[in-house]
Amino acid sequence: MLRRILVLVGVVAVLGFGAYWWLTEPPARLAVSEPFVTPNPVHGEVIFDAGGCASCHAVPNQPDRLKLGGGLAIPSPFGTFYAPNISPDRADGIGGWSENDFVNAVKRGISPEGTHYFPAFPYTSYAHATVQDVRDLFAYLKTLAPVSGRSPDHDLPFPFDIRRNVGIWKLLFMDDSLFVPNQSRPTQWNRGAYLVNTFGHCAECHSPRNLLGGIRAAQRFAGGPDPDGKGFVPNITQKGELAQWSEKDIDYFLETGQTPDGDNAGGAMARVIRNTSQLSSDDRAAIANYVKSLPPVEGPPRPKKKEAKDQ
Ligand code: HEC
Numbered sequence: 020m021l022r023r024i025l026v027l028v029g030v031v032a033v034l035g036f037g038a039y040w041w042l043t044e045p046p047a048r049l050a051v052s053e054p055f056v057t058p059n060p061v062h063g064e065v066i067f068d069a070g071g072c073a074s075c076h077a078v079p080n081q082p083d084r085l086k087l088g089g090g091l092a093i094p095s096p097f098g099t100f101y102a103p104n105i106s107p108d109r110a111d112g113i114g115g116w117s118e119n120d121f122v123n124a125v126k127r128g129i130s131p132e133g134t135h136y137f138p139a140f141p142y143t144s145y146a147h148a149t150v151q152d153v154r155d156l157f158a159y160l161k162t163l164a165p166v167s168g169r170s171p172d173h174d175l176p177f178p179f180d181i182r183r184n185v186g187i188w189k190l191l192f193m194d195d196s197l198f199v200p201n202q203s204r205p206t207q208w209n210r211g212a213y214l215v216n217t218f219g220h221c222a223e224c225h226s227p228r229n230l231l232g233g234i235r236a237a238q239r240f241a242g243g244p245d246p247d248g249k250g251f252v253p254n255i256t257q258k259g260e261l262a263q264w265s266e267k268d269i270d271y272f273l274e275t276g277q278t279p280d281g282d283n284a285g286g287a288m289a290r291v292i293r294n295t296s297q298l299s300s301d302d303r304a305a306i307a308n309y310v311k312s313l314p315p316v317e318g319p320p321r322p323k324k325k326e327a328k329d330q
């Protein structure tokens with residue numbers, strides 16, 4: 020009898036493990052099937068600025084935002100991540116990568132070795148971007164100076180350190196569909212929608228998350244606790260303070276970091292402004308146009324104002 024139970028437990032364990040293995044297996048790599056267009060590094064720079072890659076990957080505590088040696092500590096409820104070196108250094112960065120390696124990393128969150136990246140790397144937003152934009156971005160990154168040195172290993176407690184588990188997370192929360200323009204809206208609005216929902220990854224910070232760290236879809240853009248644990252990220256739908264801002268105010272804020280009442284953007288948003296300030300005025304105006312159109316959505320209650328400003 021005992022033997023039978025043991026065999027049964029064994030079979031269930033093997034089946035369970037098989038299902039886990041199957042569910043968490045990174046999908047086949049994305050084949051780039053679009054017609055070949057020579058990548059354009061000048062356009063890649065626009066994508067780089069829109070994507071805020073420097074916010075996380077630039078070497079911290081030095082002024083050059085193009086020194087992409089990594090090392091920034093990114094705290095989260097699941098432990099501390101360290102942004103890796105994405106400079107063209109062959110040994111420590113991504114200098115040895117193929118274009119296909121890069122497209123799979125940015126659009127699918129899959130490494131050249133076929134393992135999952137943690138979603139602290141906001142590929143969940145970049146996934147909606149066009150392959151051509153990601154190829155242009157890769158061409159641009161290759162023009163930057165190689166930086167040597169590796170960042171520390173992530174500091175994550177079990178079970179959050181198991182990359183395989185990210186496969187389950189992706190099944191639950193990752194939508195990798197391409198951005199589809201809304202034909203009933205003008206070109207400017209669609210450009211803004213594309214930038215905000217792909218490279219701008221605005222919703223990654225400006226939305227509340229569930230216990231597993233997935234964005235609560237119904238409250239996208241409605242603000243929430245800062246993912247790094249301190250402070251609060253404001254609601255940017257028309258339910259929040261932004262109902263009182265004009266489109267021009269949002270535009271000016273993305274260029275200068277100044278709010279209509281004379282405050283300066285603080286915390287993580289100050290780093291975002293360092294990138295959006297580099298965009299063309301047309302792209303910034305498009306982002307402002309789209310953000311101003313977000314329908315009002317009630318967000319989680321904001322803690323007392325004083326605490327929120329204290330970052
Ligand atoms: C919010 C911070 C953040 C932003 C913004 C960000 N990344 Fe990352 N990135 C990370 C983290 C953290 C990892 C490590 C993920 C892991 O180890 O699973 C990473 C990993 C990567 C990797 C894999 C590197 C390797 O050695 O395997 C590449 C490539 C990359 N990012 C490119 C980019 C590009 C290009 C952009 C801009 C479009 C960008 N990242 C924006 C945080 C960020």
Ligand code: HEC
Pocket residue numbers: 215219220221222223224225245251252253254255259260261269272278283284285286287288289291295306310327328
């Ligand atoms: C890394 C996290 C992060 C990302 C990404 C991010 N934001 Fe923010 N944002 C913040 C934080 C934090 C604040 C609050 C800043 C403060 O308190 O000074 C803020 C403030 C703002 C405000 C001012 C709102 C108010 O009521 O004062 C606007 C507008 C805004 N962000 C728009 C955007 C847009 C558009 C994007 C995408 C291009 C974006 N943000 C991406 C974290 C982020």
